[in-house]
Amino acid sequence: MHRDRKVKILATLGPASSSPEMIRELFLAGADVFRINMSHTDHATATALCQMIRDAEAELARPIGILADLQGPKLRIGEIAGGAAELQRGQSYRLDLDTAAGDNSRAPLPHPEIFASLAVGAHLLIDDGRIRLEVTGTAQDHAMTTVLVAGTIKSRKGVNLPDTLLSLSALSPKDRADLDHMARTGVDWIALSFVQRPDDIAEAKQAIGGRAAIL
Template sequence: MLRKLFEAGVDTFRLNFSHGAKQDHANVHAAIRALEIEMGRPIGILLDLQGPKIRIGTLREGSLTLAAGETVRFVQEGIEGDRDAIPLPHPEVFAAAAPGHDLLIDDGRLRVRVKSLDCNSLEAEVIIGGKLSNHKGVNLPGTILDLSPLTPKDRSDLDFGLRLGVDWVALSFVQRPGDLIEARGLIRDRAGLVAKIEKPAALDRIDDIISLSDAVMVARGDLGVEIPHQDVPGRQKELVRACRLAVKPVIVATQMLDSMVVSPTPTRAEASDVATAIYDGADAVMLSAESAVGHYPREAVEMMDSIIRSTERHKMYRSIVDALRPEEEQTAPHAVAAAAAGLASAIHASAIVVYTSGGTSAARIARRRPDVPLLAVTPSIETARRLCLLWGTHSVSSTDVNDYEEMVSRAVSTAVGEQFAESLDTVVIVAGIPFAQPGTTNNIRVIGVT
């Protein structure tokens, strides 16, 4: 099935550590790496940490029905509870909540509003009633919790994943820039750091969060619970644009083809949702339950791939993406990247081949969203795998080049070998001289394929 998903269009596989045992994830990781060797293509692997999910404890009867207008009581301690003592075993909630704050339970299906509280109990009015059952998740949209995004479980999972050799680590429930600093201290440069934006507090510090991350995920599930539904599309566009401006990959995620969990085809609205993310300029779109537990995983990937291709072929696509292009930074590397993209388009080149050590040069060109294929050649297999997440980029792991003519020859042979160019085509080559020094992108070469 992993092979079928890769052939259908998957570039990066996500391992969701909210579910499954470590050994299960290790087995999947090993299978992906074996597939990578079989296919001769870099494949990215993203470890998604569970994060500090706040949940209701255990109820004596397993569930109870809350009626709008009634008052209920939540307690910090207690083995089993009822409506007079609903267990909420999270002291940080009682420390940070205040009268007037809302608690959203079970993805917002129930809403209660805090009336009064002390350090051990909380009284709340039921605003939207319904059935409350064991261990349902709780969101606090108006409350900043004094809570590390890395639980003891996350730290254990992170250490395990880094030893396996994952390429990306997604940090859940980021609230503030300091959360990323804490994670970076543990990850260092062993993997790229993805900030999952699913808390309103993160939106208030988004520029700092983006600058401290290597990529961003617009996690619309929890975000859509904590902010009004009608605000999510606009926030998505803002986040995609901000990441493009900062030269950071951005992933749009959650319920993109949700009906395909049980159906072989999506709804029209879901197809439109995926297309909107492509028009916005997202680097990646992500499937969750559709490919993890759904009945039609391959069909879901094929459908998403076909929506992407159809959208990018549409006559309106190029004008929309170009209209959203951010202003270039006034630096030589950015100017070279912009010039290469413009030149390749003007002369109808078959491909842009960029030499990159850490992926930054490729990201600067991808930021322009060129209408020419982008081949990123790197001596680092780790960089090649991370670049699988980058917009329009076909990454290739290759040995170092030692001189200019070898660089040109290798670029042409790579473009031909990867079937992006053939005889009499033109290729634009971007590199930094001296070689193998990050941040020195300063050279453009146009060459015809003989």
């Protein structure tokens, strides 16, 4: 089977697509590479998926790529009382290390490394950007912000800092364990989810040890 195109189609395997029949069907429909999301896949399941893909590869006599996508460090706010609170555009909002449940005036952010790196003018995106904050003041244990994009702030939602360099490794302990397992399983690519600096790539390459390519 020859595919006369210069792009590759990547398909993510999930509950509805993790059977030999569906993997074969997706490949015949045009998928070139299968992505295994290590945020939601344990080692036993990942190993089984890799074997299904390699079985399809042997049956169809056509190379099929496997990409293991590492979770990366997880930065999240803490609990909000009642699960959620409404924020208004232009209001002040405090983020701090206090573990008490948050509300519409403050939220716990249990990551000292964030407060150590924040500067006035930096932005925080919460819940995939549904909430956007701008830093107006910083301290070792808290930051004051202004709400730029209002909405509902919910418990345990992810935090992204697009213009702040954090003193964090791109590889968490879970990532290192997943990377080693998937490299030994024989995937073709390892994808990093949290890259800030060239050293992050060098660190991952050293951990991979030539057993897979890196994205």
